[in-house]
Amino acid sequence: VSEAFYRHPTALVESSDIGPHTRIWAFAHVMRGVRIGREVNVGDHCFIETGVSIGDGVTIKNGVMLWEGVRVENFVFIGPGVVFTNDRNPRSPRFPPVAERYRGKRWLSLTVVEESASIGANATLLSGITIGRFALVSAGAVVTGDVPAHGLAMGVPARVVGYVSDTGRRLKFSKTGEARCPETGRRYRLRRGKILYVD
């Protein structure tokens, strides 16, 4: 049968819910039931587990692992080697004292990456958090809590050290509380930790 998406000959694709113009590269593994939108790029050596949902226009660079409980919205960028998690208190499920805990799904905690956010290379995301729209997580950061929309999060543990524009440029606020994106000229205002569009 013809498929509207591309898969590299070595990729394992067990899902049939994949949008057109999506490309899945070498040695990647997409499990059954995964939902992937259109025009998504899944790099070499990625692993996407049953229960994951990925929007349209997403870029997932090489070696990324996405677990059940992760939702990735449209136009997100996930850098190489980013590691998601879905368990705040991991133990091996065959260790008898925790076998009961792992019988159901109570151990599972959810993570959402909202539209057009970017996660830098080799960042680690603890579970149970939301990365807001247009946020930028720096490379190597370890994110332990929510990142607000447009927030720039950095370090271990990650702290919000500033804000970025829709296109990912650092915003420098003037004394009047306004900033202009150096790339697009779009104006932003910061009010009580929230970014507002001026125009």
Add this chain to the structure above:
Amino acid sequence: VSEAFYRHPTALVESSDIGPHTRIWAFAHVMRGVRIGREVNVGDHCFIETGVSIGDGVTIKNGVMLWEGVRVENFVFIGPGVVFTNDRNPRSPRFPPVAERYRGKRWLSLTVVEESASIGANATLLSGITIGRFALVSAGAVVTGDVPAHGLAMGVPARVVGYVSDTGRRLKFSKTGEARCPETGRRYRLRRGKILYVD
């Protein structure tokens, strides 16, 4: 020949010392001579080098690399993307001034992960260390020294910031020096940095 363990068709398994009910998943590579116990789960894209020994009931999530000199005891959890090491002063062995050093095994330093410990996602373990029984290394930590039994290690470099129960729950000690696991109710006492069972 029939095998008592499962290997994904794309997995490379060169060892024959693998226990029953162990599962080795896609694009993983287990070299010859590796010893793996029973009911172990080795995720996609893992690499396990000759000289590694893994106990029973261990969970090794995807993309983990285990090198010669690493010993993993029963019921350990190793999170996705965890990176072990075995050389404290790495140089490329073909660099002539170090060629002599790499002829033998003097450069090799050993790492032990003791029973039922957990290593969080994308943590990095320097070599020559021991992760004690029931210890919990947080996601993204860079561990440069020993972690005591039940210790909770966090950060870069990792520090012991508290203690966890057998099942991995944070212990909060009362003024009498006792803590109760919120999951099992088991009682613990902390004496001179060591966790003791009250019951």
Add this chain to the structure above:
Amino acid sequence: VSEAFYRHPTALVESSDIGPHTRIWAFAHVMRGVRIGREVNVGDHCFIETGVSIGDGVTIKNGVMLWEGVRVENFVFIGPGVVFTNDRNPRSPRFPPVAERYRGKRWLSLTVVEESASIGANATLLSGITIGRFALVSAGAVVTGDVPAHGLAMGVPARVVGYVSDTGRRLKFSKTGEARCPETGRRYRLRRGKILYVD
């Protein structure tokens, strides 16, 4: 046709510019146009993108991803799970407001790892930087700027905390400003942040 280099049967090697005695291991992927010198070792699950140049005698441990814009000189050691980058403001290229930016190569920033340097396991390198000759980046470090020749860089973000010898040993400078490598006996002097050879 015979090839002077070794490729594992599962490796994807699309380049023909690979030197003799180089070995490319399981599930690795080397794209077309990549230049790799002689006696290089490329570990399992590595990915090397078109536009990368690698010198002679280099060791690239497993799971390393090298992107367009990265140049690796002779005798470099790159530890397991090291992640390079080439974009300081990443967004998904299909996000319409950045589509124009990703049409050309203006977004690309270059990284150089100079001769005989070592990058420790699971380190992250931001782009647009140079790792100097004989430098040693510690495991798990997040490098955001240049590291000088012989510099020892550590932490998140990485700081230069000392210096190492040609063979990677920490140098301890005496009051006279001189240090001797504990491995080779070679003498070094530190002047204005630069390492000089005494002999």
